[in-house]
Amino acid sequence: MKSTTRGTLAAVITGVAAVVGAAGPAAAVGTVPVPVPLEGVSDSLGMEVPRAGLELPLPTPGAPAGPRYVTGRLVPDRTLPQMPVDGALPGADVRAPLPRLLGDGFDHVGVDAPASGLRTLGPGANVDAPLTQPDPDNFGLPNLKLPQAGVVAPVLQTVVGGDLGTGTGL
Template sequence: MKSTTRGTLAVIVTGVAAAVGATATPAAAVGTVPVPVPLEGVSNSLNTEMPKAGLNLPLPTPGAPDGPRYVTGRLLPDRTLPQLPLHGALPGAGLSTPVPHLLGDGFDHVGVDAPASHLRTLAPGLSLDAPLTPPDPDRFGLPDLKLPRAGVLAPALQTVPAADLGLGPGF
């Protein structure tokens, strides 16, 4: 096989692998790990239909904090202790259980689907100011006294949870 043919084949295989890898599941896009609950063994041993369950466990990832900023007229920077952002997801769950027919054979199902949803948080921060002003040229470079300032930057939590309750034929 010629080197140009091998190179072309390598490019095609790489492109196909990238295209397959680009189609990530929604749970992976949110930052969760799907965890199936294996109940097939119980179903086979008891010869009956068992509920189906699956969970999505979150993978929190810390972000870069918005660092301290210099403010004119203050000795200490604003946001002395910056807020740390944390991104992740709320845990998700998918539960489905069989409901037997009263007359005849077969099963219907009742299910709850609560997908993982994005979660953005900010840890509390702290903003301080010293009890001195910057050097004053009118006082020969000496600072004036002032009241100290302290402020707590409030934490934040942002998410939109959702769930779906369904009843349907089959299992």
């Protein structure tokens, strides 16, 4: 194997190990931290640049609640159950340099919007057959009725927060 192939393979394995190492603890919280490397831009331009870090969500599907029997219906309730998905909204931590008007150095203006939990339920469906249950007064035969169909609305639950502020130093 050539040395360039070995070097490339080593770099890929190192990158995968870093991602897996970072995603392990983050999987418990539902987000993966993603640093935005801007240090090279700062060094090459010789000036302060913004610092940024992001948090990307890891959605995890849950188990849907199955259909349930309801008295008076031939078809179970929630024929197409709602699918729950838990995750998080993306988060961001951005700090931009703010030069001081008098003197040397920098202050900063920053936005901190942490990832917040997100719970969703997909849409579901309810249908019912155009027949009733067997009627003993009609020799055990079912009666006709209007068919029923309905859509169960999707659900979205979250609480979003953020902080905008300024301070000394970068």
